[in-house]
Amino acid sequence: MPVSPISVRFDDHTLWVELSDGRTLGAPLAWFPKLAHATPEQRATVGLSRLGLHWDALDEDISIAGLLAGRGG
Structure with missing residues (x-):
């Protein structure tokens, strides 16, 4: 089962x-x-999905797969 974020x-x-x-x-x-x-x-407005993190107002997306692989933005 894939891991997903539960808090930031x-x-x-x-x-x-x-x-x-x-x-x-x-x-x-x-x-x-x-x-x-x-x-x-602004940081507190994060959206969580099964694939990662999203900050709409900042136009920033971070994937859990990328974090697990040690990749930055």
Whole structure:
């Protein structure tokens, strides 16, 4: 069964994604300049789907497959 995101959070330098299989992935915000420069309010408007993360207002999409492969934006 494919893994999907169940929550997203940020600290000062990292995007954290909790997955449905219990793993938590961390990726440097530097990989995603739109998110790095976004406000906390903009970051909080994330949409979750079985394939990944989407911020409509920022025009940013991040796939879970890409995160698992260690790829940035």
